[in-house]
Amino acid sequence: MPEIRVTPLGAGQDVGRSCILVSIAGKNVMLDCGMHMGFNDDRRFPDFSYITRNGRLTDFLDCVIISHFHLDHCGALPYFSEMVGYDGPIYMTHPTQAICPILLEDYRKIAVDKKGEANFFTSQMIKDCMKKVVAVHLHQTVQVDDELEIKAYYAGHVLGAAMFQIKVGSESVVYTGDYNMTPDRHLGAAWIDKCRPNLLITESTYATTIRDSKRCRERDFLKKVHEAVERGGKVLIPVFALGRAQELCILLETFWERMNLKAPIYFSTGLTEKANHYYKLFITWTNQKIRKTFVQRNMFEFKHIKAFDRAFADNPGPMVVFATPGMLHAGQSLQIFRKWAGNEKNMVIMPGYCVQGTVGHKILSGQRKLEMEGRQVLEVKMQVEYMSFSAHADAKGIMQLVGQAEPESVLLVHGEAKKMEFLKQKIEQEFRVNCYMPANGETVTLPTSPSIPVGISLGLLKREMAQGLLPDAKKPRLLHGTLIMKDSNFRLVSSEQALKELGLAEHQLRFTCRVHLHDPRKEQETAMRVYSHLKSVLKDHCVQHLPDGSVTVESILIQAAAHSEDPGTKVLLVSWTYQDEELGSYLTSLLKKGLPQASS
């Protein structure tokens, strides 16, 4: 029985590191290869030993697909390809291919910066890994090999994020990665066609939440920054190199322009230029509004946002600084934070999630006295704000996507078990499909019934048409033909054509049945009686009495013979071809009932 098997190595009932193995029609695909930022040892990567025991990775896996550039989806990729030893193709969209190495490099630098970790991938490994990437366009069907094909769909979420359809023959799986069903300031909403996959693997971060619009959150953000700057405070926004940083930059730039604000905004790592470059390069991935505006002026050529110099942090007066890294766990952002933390006029806005073991996590959980080296205590008097700008589909959005794709089954990943449970029930009720939520390491097996395409010969169809029956999509019709398999294709042809193509001689196969009749007359007379009886009963059929004494009804032949032991009994031999099986059976049952008494 063909089946689809799905095993999450990560993102099964959690939001740690996405890595999902899918086996479909004998092909093995890895969906995402993420890392967990909360660990500092090998636990940050998915446990690949479960696949390496199947022999060489490159032989076992047909491809790896990366949905988007966030590290919880691509962070383990260089480790997997350069240290674990996967040497096969990696697929991602063009923007992801461009941005992914920047974030990986950013993370590598932070990891080495913090602890000087030796057992970590190097810059060269990131580059070698990126060279194995095959970039894909949206809606482009890419043949991984002769049987396996993939296709990317727009997912919103971040620049370049995509959902992927994985297809082998008639079986298919759609993996959403992270997606957003409502357009935001710079990206559009996720979209997929009614592709009716056997399985939809969807993220479920906000499985139970109906989120307020992102606009509200943006307004709130601007209001807070504005207030802090107005009172002469400094605002620190710790960010990762690319992604949310640019989104917030556009927001501030527009606001500064509109409000004619003068306080300087700085970006710490010279990345505005790069972001500018990428957004220009991948303008088709942004939303309608940005595309339109871009024609008039480059939205990323910021007037108010300037490159940060380390000396600026000491300048008097208000300012806004975007600094890396995003969780306040090393480098510049942490240094600025320490400098500004003691002043209650200042503010730090954390625009994303922070893992335990970072200063970001501490201040978000409300800790205000932070122990520093040498038993020093840093008192945090500055205002601390958390603002989630993460762009995931909420419960409504997930349901909407399921409705759009019309899958046969749904599988939830990238969420919390309790919330998944709720959504699972909702999906099962509303769409009447099975919904699964495996934990990491658990395998879900789905039996599939592959539909096998069969071609019908023109000759056969013409013959059907010649019988005067026009095709009607709503009425199924029985069609006789011979199914032949040649060159891995199935075709339905007329039996004559099949014989010709296969170079075979035709054999006649006849079914024979004996019917005993009590009739003391001679065989010829019995045959005559049979003929008369059938002639009277079967008015629509051609009944003939042949010179040799036998009777035919269409292709059915009836002969009468004497019984070897009982002279009062005659044996009727009835034989027919398989085409007339129905009539043959009918005649036998009719004759078994006996012949009518002769009127004479």
Next chain:
Amino acid sequence: MDPECSQLLPALCAVLADPRQPVADDTCLEKLLDWFKTITKAGSSLLLLQENPCLVELLCHVLKPQDLSSRVLSFSLRLAGVFAAQEDCFQYLQQGELLPRLFGEPGPLGGAAWTAPSVRSGWIQGLRSLAQHPSALHFLADCGAVDTIFSLQGDSSLFVASAAGQLLVHILGLSMQGLAEGHPSLQAGDWPVCAQKIVGHIEESLHSTAVPQITQALNVLTTTFGHCHDPWTQVLWVRLSPLVGSLLEKDPVPAAHSLVDLLLSVARSPGLSSSSCGLWETLAQTLNHLSPTQAGPLALGILKLQDCPQVLRAQAFVILLQPLACVLKATGQDPGPSDVLDSATGDSLTVDALLSSKAACVGLLCRTLAHLELLQPLPQRPCPWPQEPLLGAAVTLLQLCRGSASPASDVGRHLCALLLGCVRVQRAALDFLGTLSQETGPQELVTEVFAVLLEYLRSPDSSPTVLKKAFQATFRWLLSSPKTPGCCDLEPHALLVLRELLPVLQKRLCSPCWEVRDSGLEFLTQMTRHWGGQAGFRHALLASEVPKLTEQLLRDPESYVRASAVTVMGQLSSQGLHVTPVSPEHPGGQQKSLLVELLHILSTDSEGFPRRAVMQVFTQWLRDHHADVAGDTEQFMARVLQVASQDLDWEVRAQGLELALVFLEQTLGQFHSHCPYAVTPPVAAPAGPLAQALQPLCRVRLFEFAFRALFDCDRPVAQKSCDLLLFLRAKTASSSGSLQESRSGPDVASVEAALQRWQAGDQGQPLGDLEPEVVLAVLRSVDLEGLRGALAEGSDHMEKSPQSLLQDMLATVGVLGENEADCY
């Protein structure tokens, strides 16, 4: 445990035991467990529990029927296991009947929580930690845990199933440890209860017709023989080998992959004398029974064994070579004089496997090539090694994939149709071809190798990954081409190849794919490194457009390519291979223009890779006394350090310090040349010459850069600077010169004040010109050792401490809101 943590622990245990308080971050419990493991490794668990009764209370509390999170329950089971690993603590927990309640029927095992894989996993891991002593074995036998572990081997969770298998291996090993020394009995009745039970279960599984059960049994045995080499393992194998052998009688052989792993594990085990157990016969039999795809890994494993009968090795090698022999035969090539390949040709099974489908064909060929690639460099590889036919096969495969071979036979044509354009086989064959360059072959075959490589490098159809591998293989073959004795230049034939290669490289450097341009540059770097000084190579390279194109790639839109171009240009320039037309206004200025260009990249490139590459080139140039640098080293250093110190990329700053160190060594090296008999530093030196020697360092503002870097927000920069200054201090430690007042620059006090400001995070104004005496005085007054000690800790060691972890876990209570499940 330190008192601060002890104080926090009761509150944390209370939080964990409260089902209304969800645990914030799923990594916290893992880290907490790590911490307990560290504590118990270092000291007594019993004492820990006695001093912190809240821990036992937590373990008791999780057993109460309540809606506790499966994560906390799983954590508690693992924690109990960690404590019970020490026998006295095990007894202590047993007194309260806590362990049977946690791990026995009345515990989570029988409850609803068991449906969560994390709880099952916690249960197994808890038992795995606990099973360290004889009392634990009795406990396992008494509470019926072993039966549960058997059933968990087939768990729906891969993690649980695998851990269950591992645990069985561990228990088996532990229980057999207790057996008396000497030769253990073959009679099962003499074995400990747990061991009897496990072996009985394995036997039962091997008798089974269900493949998953057989697989589980084989996996347990594989791990056992892989990890334990005690005499009892031999007894175990003698007992089980007939059962394992009987699997071969089934058609198809069940769980073939696991069977291969087991047989190889047994064969590798030093505890087993293979000949006495009939292992070689079993291996030979298995090789015959398995399909070509399944037999490959076994054949490779056998050939890797250190001592193994020659007949078996020959049989394994024939099997390994079969697919390639088929390819050679199908394309009408003589497999050559080698007996091995000749005997490998006739296997119809392999032909069937090759031709059955494209996927099967590609899979089998890729595996075969990979196996042979692994085998080639091993000392125990078969001898004679059929280099020629293998080379022929690799070349043929590459030709088949390109469609440039025209086989006459039906099988050959079929193969050609299956392999045409197949990137996977191309990649595998190129890797293999590269490996074969370790040995050479007859000239005509080597010519063919280069021809096919050039064909791939030229082809517009070659994918970037294929091209990269083609470049790598070409380089390896160029390296291996025979050399004229006494000369390391390329031999004439290789030079001919090079002349054909350079136009191809030229074309590839203009590829629209950055991956291809970069692979081309990496190839050029490798070539220049090896033959940059050789006349033949130099002549061919200079006659081509390659150097000019490389220079243009310094302005490539892709930063990876720019970085590679910087590296190549640096190297070309070092070797005198970078020639730009000398303009009449700047005679001899061709090198300068590159320096200017690289400085421009260093100060303006928006990405780190090219800037880092520039710093590496500069450091190398300084080391090599590159003409351009040597001309005015001080000016060069001053400019580079000034730019590097401002860089936002800490790796560039760190490399700036590396460059500074080289300069320092060179400068002080000159200084030491005054004392030719000094053996080791520190060297006593008069203050005058020392101050003089330090002058150039002051002039290039090396010290301001280094002093500032001491307090850099990025730890590796500070560390590097600390090392540099410590090195300098060691060199100048016993300098007896008296401190003189600074004449124009800042005095010691103002430098120290600046250092304090930098430490506080202020940037401040530049220091200006420092005098050597001031530098020396500051060097003596700064606590560099203390700083180095502090920097050796991770920059986040405070946040990573156990106390911080406990504080964080407590702090998140009640503030879990929207950010609970949020992510990027």
